Amino acid sequence: MKKTALIGIIILSLSSWALAGQTLIVASTMSPYDTGLYTDLLPKFELQNDCRILLYSLPTGKALGLLQSGAADVAIVHDRKAEDAVLLAGFGTQAWDLMYNDFVLAGPLDNPAGIDSSLPDVKTALAKVRDVKSKFYFRSDMSGTHQKEMALWQSAGIDPIDSEWYSETGLGTVKVLTKANKDGAYTLADRATWLTYSKDYPNLKIVCQRDQLMLNYIRIITGSPAKYPHINYDLAVKFVKFMLSPEVQEMIRVSGMDKFGEPLYIPDAKTNNQISKRER
Structure with missing residues (x-):
């Protein structure tokens, strides 16, 4: 099956959930999923917002491809050059520093x-x-x-x-x-x-x-409602705020400490990560 056909199927099958405001589609680099970081974080967001997260754990290039095609609401990625290209082309609205290792x-x-x-x-x-x-x-x-x-x-x-x-x-x-x-x-x-x-x-x-x-810097990027009105942009912004919140940043800071004596990731939310007026 061609890549474009696959993306089309994803949009058709999932856009109705996104429109209902009950599902957030997250395209993420693989490591946070593989290492179990999302195990506690994602259910917590689902519970707080009465929603379901549909997670795609993919190489960053493919995760950005889903965001760029309108098949994801938000992406968590770690390739600054590719991220900036997506933002410059208008397929992402804004990027925030999330964490690094x-x-x-x-x-x-x-x-x-x-x-x-x-x-x-x-x-x-x-x-x-x-x-x-x-x-x-x-x-x-x-x-x-x-x-x-x-x-x-x-x-x-x-x-x-x-x-x-x-x-x-x-x-x-x-x-x-x-x-x-x-x-x-x-x-x-x-x-x-x-x-x-x-x-x-x-x-x-x-x-x-x-x-x-x-060093390996990881950012979170919201999709573009201007290009893809069907995406669940409001929920994506809530997810960004959640991931940058002091509570979640602390959860990131201690992740892995009990097992390895050092964290899996270092929290990286900064003052320049404030949600802009257009994102509120």
Whole structure:
């Protein structure tokens, strides 16, 4: 089935719910769902607003595609360049900083590239992977993770495309890590996913982290009622206010602390996140 046909089916099947004001369609990057962050947050919003949330957990590029096509009311995403393009084209009304974490470079326990894991230097780490031609798995799935990875290679002055050691998977982060664990490869993962699933990857360890270039910022974007009058814009704005509220930001701050001793995400609502007059 073609992508446009699929989007058309989503609009036709869900717009009646949105018009009724009882359903909010959220297109989200995969990590918050995979790591369980939404488990408590989304039911709380549903209860407070007597509504149902229909969540699509997708790579960021596809989540933005749903927002851009009018098939989602709000998107939670982490690819700033793509987000800004959607906003500039008028398919999103406004974006707010929501939370952030960072990426980690994971690799085999024997670390064949000889990366010094004590140094927060991802450029040098990637250069070492290239120099010894160590196997590296990448997503290549329109995800924010893949876009970040490509930006990191570029910052290191390396073009890995078409290299024999650089292998496309088309998989999400959890499955890429599973494959890397089995095959002894390096790969990039967001910290929340790593913390949640690292016990399943006994053959991998973090070989590079804490570089400022590896920060991972996540924003929330409302759709455009001007372009798509059928979207549930009022409920989307309520959802934004909910996610930026002190209560939810505190829930984000402590997420993962009990299990991992560190949070999955850092709350990032700022004073410049205030709902504008047109959004009220």
